[in-house]
Amino acid sequence: MSKAPDAMTIGHVHLRVSDLERSVAFYRDVIGLTVTQHYGTDAAFLSAGGYHHHVGLNTWMSKGAAPGPKRQPGLFHTAFLFPDRASLGAALKRAISLGVEIEGAADHGVSEAIYFSDPDGNGIEIYRDRAEQDWPRNAEGGLDMVNAPLDLDALLAEAE
Structure with missing residues (x-):
């Protein structure tokens, strides 16, 4: 293959x-x-x-259509990778200032991510990756991603 x-x-x-x-x-x-x-x-x-x-x-x-049902197959979200924590914090600050409802946030060990939806209900993730050498690994060396809380206030404090 x-x-x-x-x-x-x-x-x-x-x-x-x-x-x-x-x-x-x-x-x-x-x-x-x-x-x-x-x-x-x-x-x-x-x-x-x-x-x-x-x-x-x-x-x-x-054109003019209502959003599709959430519980059907399709795109879960589009993820936008920011180069660093400061630019991710700036993007979060911009989203909040424009009235975007933050639907979730997580520290995945390999990355920090914020989730919301576009005006048509399409899922959006904005995130930044940690350096690969800092990614959490299990005993066999494989990725050991997590779903821990993300401190949004600390992220906003680093905004550009």
Whole structure:
């Protein structure tokens, strides 16, 4: 059986949304992405760092639709990896200041993560990884991830 190359990464997520401009505002203002292109009036692409797009949004089959049921198969969340604790704290501060309801937060040992939803109910995770040498390991050397509480006040105190 062949495997994916070690250098492979996930390039982007493309979401069906009900209101394009509302979703563009969310991913721009809350997550901090930059609009790279509008594709007509029904799609837009956003990114960080000048990449062509990390997030695609469209209303091709979903304009004005209600969010789908939570208890059905589908995307659980899209995760946005921040480079350090200060930038993650700044993203959390931005989300709170824009009225985003924080649905959860956890210290996973390998990472620190905050969870909320976009305007269409799509799950969002913002997180930062710890250095690989600091990841918790079990006796056999495998990952030993946890789901411990995350101190949001301490994270906010480190905001840029």
